Amino acid sequence: SINMLHRIARALGTSIGELFTELDDRKVHVLRAGTRPALSEGAPRRGKGIKLESLTPFILRGLLQAQLHVIDVGGASDGAIEHEGEEVGYVVEGRLELTVDGESVVLEPGDSFFFESTRPHSYRNVGDTVARVVWVNSPPTY
Template structure:
């Protein structure tokens, strides 16, 4: 992404709407007949934090969100989708939503630029992960599927299972999503990863 495209994308940032995320989380929980306590225990998170998230007063970390959607048998993309309109075919540079994962906490320094919108009709999910300097994924993530990535810019340390890999622009990776994985920006500038994965299917 060149500077002009990056500036356009940054001006089109769609902050995660905590109220919308909380509403969808609560709907998924109630649809499955789970209490706050049952969901918090199954997803290994505090009941009080979960209550705050459902009320739009807190934002989950990426690993926590993965655990929640796994227990709720839904998809992380559905939690963030702003509209469920008619699918398109082409998504122009600078017009794709850039979703900040932690607008309330600002701890992870990660935003996801949607290459294609989430849809039940797609077999793959595809985003560009933008990781600010010193940003990280806040702990290991683990779910069903397969991951493929390509480093567009910057330097990244990728941890898969017990192994760590130092990656730079032009490097690529692939691994099974059921292996615990995390990443962090180890360079002195923003890093970007073109990331494709098979979404969990339950």
């Protein structure tokens, strides 16, 4: 699970991205649609249904990381997580329930959010269509 990858990366003092990405020294990185690295969390019938597509490459000592979270109908994060940093997001499509430190809010297309990552947080798709959210973490955690 993604939670397990978080724990492994934290124990190793790194990020999930560093575990899976080759480093290079290009000055400009382009990740084209359909070729972006992605992590998947289970299948919708198991209550997961989340795919995380990287919008930024892993860069050693990078300050941020952006992903497109694609959350199937009924998809949800694997429980609440907490870690160092901050997060900001923008809902492109669908309806997302975001819970931070026990407080839940439903977000719709055009809504954005920000929170400190040290607060326990989780999310789930509460709509009847796939949800797509541009999600940025600083520092990188995936």
